[in-house]
Structures are given as C-alpha cells and as structure tokens.
Amino acid sequence: MSHTWTFQRVGGLDQVVLKNADDIINLPNLDPKLWVALSCPTTGLDFDQRTLQLLDSDNDGRIRIPDILEAINWLKDKIVSFDNIVQSSQTLSLSQIDDSNEQGKKLLITAHSILANLNKNQADYLTQDDVQQSLKINASKLYNGDLIFPPSAELSPELQNFIQAAIKTTGAEKDMSGQDGINLEIAQTFVKNLKSWQKWQNDISNTQTPFGENRSEIWKLVQELKPKIDDYFLRVELAQYAPQAQTALNVDEKYIVPSQNGLLSDEALSELPLSKIDTNNTLDLVNGLNPLWKTKIIRFRDLIASHLADPKQLTAQEWQDIQADLNAYTTLISSKPEMQQLSVTTKPTASIEDLTGNQIANLVDDNLLNEFESMVEQDNQTPISASDVFVLEKLVLFQKHLYRLLINFASFAEFFSLDHYAAFQLGKLYIDGRCATLCVAVDNIAKHSTMANYSELCLLYCECTRHGKKQTIAAAITAGQGDLLMEGRNGVFIDNEGNDWDASVVKMITKPISIQQAIWAPYQRIGRLITEQINKWASNKDADIEKTSTQAVQNPESKFDIGKSVGIFAAIGLAVGAIGTALATIFQAIFSLTWWQFPLVILGLFLIISGPSVILAWLKLRRRTLGPLLEASGWAINGQVKINLLLGGLLTSKAELPANARRNLTDPLKKRNKKARILFWSAILLGIVIVGTAFWFKNDIANYFKQQQQLLSQQQNNTTEKQ
Numbered sequence: 001m002s003h004t005w006t007f008q009r010v011g012g013l014d015q016v017v018l019k020n021a022d023d024i025i026n027l028p029n030l031d032p033k034l035w036v037a038l039s040c041p042t043t044g045l046d047f048d049q050r051t052l053q054l055l056d057s058d059n060d061g062r063i064r065i066p067d068i069l070e071a072i073n074w075l076k077d078k079i080v081s082f083d084n085i086v087q088s089s090q091t092l093s094l095s096q097i098d099d100s101n102e103q104g105k106k107l108l109i110t111a112h113s114i115l116a117n118l119n120k121n122q123a124d125y126l127t128q129d130d131v132q133q134s135l136k137i138n139a140s141k142l143y144n145g146d147l148i149f150p151p152s153a154e155l156s157p158e159l160q161n162f163i164q165a166a167i168k169t170t171g172a173e174k175d176m177s178g179q180d181g182i183n184l185e186i187a188q189t190f191v192k193n194l195k196s197w198q199k200w201q202n203d204i205s206n207t208q209t210p211f212g213e214n215r216s217e218i219w220k221l222v223q224e225l226k227p228k229i230d231d232y233f234l235r236v237e238l239a240q241y242a243p244q245a246q247t248a249l250n251v252d253e254k255y256i257v258p259s260q261n262g263l264l265s266d267e268a269l270s271e272l273p274l275s276k277i278d279t280n281n282t283l284d285l286v287n288g289l290n291p292l293w294k295t296k297i298i299r300f301r302d303l304i305a306s307h308l309a310d311p312k313q314l315t316a317q318e319w320q321d322i323q324a325d326l327n328a329y330t331t332l333i334s335s336k337p338e339m340q341q342l343s344v345t346t347k348p349t350a351s352i353e354d355l356t357g358n359q360i361a362n363l364v365d366d367n368l369l370n371e372f373e374s375m376v377e378q379d380n381q382t383p384i385s386a387s388d389v390f391v392l393e394k395l396v397l398f399q400k401h402l403y404r405l406l407i408n409f410a411s412f413a414e415f416f417s418l419d420h421y422a423a424f425q426l427g428k429l430y431i432d433g434r435c436a437t438l439c440v441a442v443d444n445i446a447k448h449s450t451m452a453n454y455s456e457l458c459l460l461y462c463e464c465t466r467h468g469k470k471q472t473i474a475a476a477i478t479a480g481q482g483d484l485l486m487e488g489r490n491g492v493f494i495d496n497e498g499n500d501w502d503a504s505v506v507k508m509i510t511k512p513i514s515i516q517q518a519i520w521a522p523y524q525r526i527g528r529l530i531t532e533q534i535n536k537w538a539s540n541k542d543a544d545i546e547k548t549s550t551q552a553v554q555n556p557e558s559k560f561d562i563g564k565s566v567g568i569f570a571a572i573g574l575a576v577g578a579i580g581t582a583l584a585t586i587f588q589a590i591f592s593l594t595w596w597q598f599p600l601v602i603l604g605l606f607l608i609i610s611g612p613s614v615i616l617a618w619l620k621l622r623r624r625t626l627g628p629l630l631e632a633s634g635w636a637i638n639g640q641v642k643i644n645l646l647l648g649g650l651l652t653s654k655a656e657l658p659a660n661a662r663r664n665l666t667d668p669l670k671k672r673n674k675k676a677r678i679l680f681w682s683a684i685l686l687g688i689v690i691v692g693t694a695f696w697f698k699n700d701i702a703n704y705f706k707q708q709q710q711l712l713s714q715q716q717n718n719t720t721e722k723q
C-alpha cells in the first residue's frame with residue numbers, strides 16, 4: 001500500500017508536511033523533484049556541526065538527498081520507533097534501542113557501561129553530553145576500543161619505534177584522543193613493505209660484479225658521468241672523421257662569453273666537453289679535465305684503477321666493458337619494488353628508503369607485529385568499544401537534530417512557520433530603526449551578489465567583527481523605506497547565540513522594499529530635482545553677480561545700456577503675462593468644478609504620479625524569492641521560494657512603541673514662539689475663508705478671470721499690429 005502524503009502550498013511551492021514517523025520512513029519514496037532543496041553546504045548554517053559531520057559521510061562539505069536517505073535507512077534497524085525523531089527528543093531512551101539483533105544487544109550493553117562509568121546506574125536514557133564524556137574518558141586510555149594505537153609511553157621502546165616508523169612511512173589514523181596512530185591494516189602493510197624492500201636489498205647485495213663492495217658507488221658514478229663520457233668519445237670519433245672540425249668540437253663560441261666576474265658560470269661550464277678533443281681515442285683521467293667534473297672523474301678513476309690497462313687513461317672499449325659488467329646490477333636496481341599505499345587520514349612524511357639496514361632488520365621482526373596484533377585483539381574486547389560509542393553518539397544526535405534538518409531541507413516548514421529561525425538564518429541585523437531576520441552567510445561578496453541579485457531582494461552585505469573575529473553576512477531588507485540605507489552605514493548583528501557583532505555595510509543591492517516606498521518615491525524624486533535646480537540656479541546667479549562685480553571694479557566707466565534694459569523689461573513683462581494667462585486658465589478650470597469633483601481630481605493626480613511607481617514596485621515585489629539568495633550561499637533549490645508582502649513585513653520589523661507606551665508630543669529642545677503659532681493658525685483660517693468665499697463666488701471669479709484673459713489677448717493683438 002502506497003503512502004499518503006500531505007502537501008502544504010506555501011511560498012509558491014507544494015511543500016511536503018512531515019507530521020509523523022511514517023512520513024519520515026517513506027521519504028526514500030518521495031520524488032526528489034518534490035524536495036525543496038537538493039543539497040546544502042555544511043558551513044554557514046545555524047545547525048549542530050557534529051550532526052552535519054556525521055551526515056557528510058564522504059567529507060565533501062555538502063549534504064545531499066542520498067546522505068539524508070542513508071541516515072534514515074541506517075536508523076531503521078537500530079531504533080524501535082521514529083516517533084522520537086519527529087519530536088526531536090533531547091535524550092535517547094534505552095528502550096528505543098532495537099535489541100532484536102546482535103548489534104542492538106551490543107549497543108545496549110555499551111550504553112549501560114557508559115552510564116555505569118558516569119555513576120548513572122539508575123538512568124534509562126543517554127544524552128549527547130553522556131556520550132561526549134564517555135568519549136573523553138576513553139580517549140585517555142590505551143585500550144579504548146578504537147583499534148588504533150599511538151606511540152604511547154605505556155608501550156615498550158621497540159613497539160614505540162615500530163609505530164613511529166609506520167606512521168612516517170605508511171601513514172596514520174586519528175585515535176579517540178586525536179593523536180596519530182596505526183591500526184592493524186597499517187601495521188601489516190608496513191611490515192609487508194619492509195620485507196619487500198629488505199628482499200630487494202638482499203638481492204642487490206648478492207649480485208656478483210667485478211667491483212666488489214665498490215659496485216654501488218661505481219654504479220652511481222657511471223649513471224652521473226655517462227652523458228659526459230659518451231659525449232667525449234662521440235666528439236673524438238667526429239674529430240677522427242673530420243679533423244678540420246676539431247676546433248669547433250672542443251668549445252662552442254656561445255659558451256666562451258664570461259659572466260660579470262670574468263669567469264664562466266657553472267651552468268655554462270657544465271656544457272663544455274669533459275676534456276680536450278683530439279683524435280686520440282682515450283680519456284686522460286689526470287690532465288685537462290673540465291673543472292666542474294674533475295672531482296667525480298678522479299673518484300671514478302680511483303675506484304676502477306685496477307680494471308684499467310693504464311690507471312691514468314680510459315679507452316672507449318674499457319668504458320663499454322665497465323658498463324657491461326654492471327648490466328645485471330643495473331637491471332636489479334631498476335626492478336625496485338613498489339610500496340603499497342593506503343588511504344589514510346595522515347599521509348606519510350618519509351620513505352622506507354630513509355631507514356637504515358639495521359633499522360629495517362629490527363622493525364621487520366615478526367615478534368613486533370605479533371605483539372601489535374595481540375594489542376588489537378585485546379582492544380577489540382574492551383567493554384566500551386569506540387565504534388559502539390560512535391554509533392550511540394550518532395543515534396543520540398540523529399534523534400535530536402534529524403527532524404529539524406528535514407524541515408529545513410525536504411521542506412522549508414521552519415522558515416515559513418516564523419516560530420523559529422531556519423537553519424540558514426544566522427541572526428538579526430539592527431540598522432536604520434529596523435530589524436532584519438533573513439541574514440545568511442557569505443564567503444565571497446562579489447560571487448554571492450551576482451546570483452543573489454536575481455532574488456529581487458534589497459540586500460545589505462555587512463562585514464561583522466567581534467573580539468578579532470570576522471564574518472560576512474547578507475541581510476534582506478523587506479519592509480520600510482531605503483532612503484537612508486547606503487554603503488558605510490553601521491549597525492549591530494546579533495547572532496543566534498546572543499552575541500553582538502559590529503556590522504558595517506560594504507555593499508548594497510538596491511531593489512524595491514515596500515509599497516509605501518513606491519508611493520512616496522516620485523515625490524521624493526521631484527523634491528530632489530527641484531532642490532538640485534534651485535541650487536544650480538543659485539550657484540549660477542552667484543557666479544553672475546561675482547562676474548558683474550569684477551567687471552564693474554575693473555571698468556568703472558562703463559555706461560548703463562538703457563535700450564538693452566528696455567528689452568529685458570519687455571521680455572519680463574511678456575513672461576509675467578504668459579504665467580498669468582496660464583494661472584488664469586488653471587483657476588478657471590478649478591473653479592468650474594463642483595465640490596465633490598475636487599477629491600477625484602486629487603486622487604487622479606495621485607494615481608498619475610504614484611501609480612506607475614506603485615505598479616512597477618508591486619510587480620517586482622511579487623517576484624521576490626528566496627531561491628537565488630540561498631543558491632548564492634551554496635544551496636541547490638528545486639524551485640522559487642517566494643517571499644510575499646506579508647512574509648516580507650514579518651522578516652523585517654520596523655520600530656514601534658510598546659502597547660502601553662505614552663507619547664509626549666512636547667519637544668523640550670524645540671523653541672516655542674507663541675506669536676508665530678498664532679500667525680500660522682491665522683493664516684490657515686484665512687486660507688479656509690478665502691477658499692470658502694471662492695466657492696461661494698466661483699462663477700463671478702471665473703467670469704472675472706475670463707474677462708481678464710480676453711482683455712490680455714486683445715492688448716497683445718494691438719501690440720502686434722502696431723509693431
């Protein structure tokens with residue numbers, strides 16, 4: 001029978017509801033496309049790090065759906081019921097351990113042993129702290145059940161040397177105390193490699209050559225000198241073939257160029273022939289040698305002198321015979337055994353080649369390996385096995401934290417419930433009279449902002465510092481206005497543990513924040529435009545006055561141009577007339593309205609000015625989504641997780657007075673002027689009277705403005721005819 005799922009439509013997605021144990025047990029049957037998240041990082045989360053570490057079995061720093069399903073399957077044969085998983089129980093009741101199999105029985109025995117060691121014989125449950133204390137107590141013991149042994153002082157010196165050499169040449173694992181140690185596999189591999197190396201060395205020692213004990217040093221010198229000696233005899237053959245080329249064969253001109261000190265560099269000298277080239281088919285081992293090679297040639301000569309017809313000369317044939325005598329030795333050297341490598345936590349830092357023959361002979365002793373195997377067997381019989389303690393730790397942590405991970409991964413129930421912060425919400429940012437609760441971790445601001453820009457959220461990137469520590473967050477501002485939000489502003493970030501951090505805005509992604517902001521944005525832009533124009537006009541006038549004053553001082557005899565002034569006054573008169581005509585037309589239209597039409601006109605003007613801004617902001621606010629913000633932090637989200645206006649208003653709260661607060665509107669620092677207040681309210685009253693009178697006599701006023709407009713038009717026509 002198939003499982004019946006319940007889905008809740010929230011955030012624009014159908015999100016699975018995990019309300020009972022059967023829902024969790026059947027999660028492997030849920031289509032991955034219906035999970036909200038596909039993967040998430042193990043860092044930058046407000047979540048138990050040890051639980052994430054246990055879930056991340058491949059240590060790649062990410063949690064994926066298979067990791068969670070593997071944890072659920074792992075739990076099935078170890079606990080009796082998943083009900084405590086749903087309840088996120090803080091303790092693991094011993095009755096919850098499934099003892100119907102051998103592993104469960106062993107776990108139950110280990111649990112009772114842990115409680116006995118902690119003097120909690122009467123307790124019937126385990127806590128995370130119980131397990132951690134047990135791990136600490138066992139970590140200090142040599143036999144703690146982890147089957148890993150560091151070079152402890154409790155061991156014999158021979159066994160300590162054995163373990164240390166194995167760590168250096170084969171690698172190590174971490175024991176419960178965190179020290180480097182070896183297990184049985186490392187020990188056996190180490191001994192196997194030692195024996196292979198020792199056999200190879202013995203085969204080399206037993207190889208017969210004419211050179212006796214000097215064969216190893218002679219063989220090394222032959223390998224080093226072979227290119228130069230071969231080059232020398234080749235040049236001699238060429239000199240015999242073409243005597244006229246003998247000079248060129250000795251020294252190439254490009255190598256004769258000296259360095260700054262007048263001498264050839266070692267690099268240039270090493271490229272020159274081994275000795276002077278002539279047609280004599282021998283190498284003089286005493287005179288005329290290249291200084292850079294002379295020491296090695298003399299040592300080579302001393303070692304092979306008894307094998308040369310003339311101890312001071314090396315013929316081409318003797319050179320070939322020496323190499324032939326070493327062929328068998330060379331073949332054996334080339335068959336160097338390959339050392340077996342293991343996948344270990346701590347990589348080897350040395351090679352078996354670094355060990356002397358005597359060290360290898362002592363370490364390869366079977367008694368040491370047998371002793372180590374006995375230690376492992378004894379450790380395996382420890383009542384509180386490290387492997388079982390780790391299993392119990394995993395059970396305690398999964399029971400406590402797995403459900404919270406599911407409602408932050410399979411669904412985002414914790415985020416939309418608003419009762420608790422989601423795993424990706426790191427705390428609260430207080431800035432500009434607001435508190436933003438959607439704060440996520442950021443590693444690279446430039447990279448993060450590229451993707452987060454598609455979320456359509458207004459984001460503040462803040463660098464937070466506390467006691468020398470630093471972290472970077474991105475905080476979403478989803479309510480209020482953004483006029484005073486800018487780079488460089490300071491705030492305070494409170495993490496989920498209650499620690500306060502100094503926060504400084506280093507980057508801002510500007511997006512619509514609220515409908516309220518969109519309503520007043522056009523008027524604010526108009527106000528800024530008018531202010532800018534007034535400032536510009538005032539600046540220009542100030543510059544003109546300064547220029548005129550300077551000219552007057554420099555040229556005091558300049559005369560007043562009355563004709564030019566008449567033209568200016570005429571232009572001013574025309575401008576005033578035009579403005580009067582426009583005002584007359586506007587007032588005529590206004591006073592032609594009835595009283596109930598005035599609110600409609602005001603509403604129409606409001607819609608014309610604010611309407612486009614509100615519509616555009618509304619469209620963008622509807623597109624706000626959580627997905628790109630989390631994707632930028634390393635998550636893989638299955639779809640758009642929308643943030644509507646209601647949720648946005650809850651994610652960012654504005655400053656509000658408490659319910660029982662009283663507000664005193666009298667500002668003690670504000671200067672009071674009774675006369676000014678009387679004049680202000682008198683002006684308001686006078687304005688009301690004038691408007692009322694205008695409404696009462698609106699027809700007469702409209703006719704007056706109409707007559708004035710006709711009279712002004714007639715005067716303008718007469719002026720035109722005269723001209």
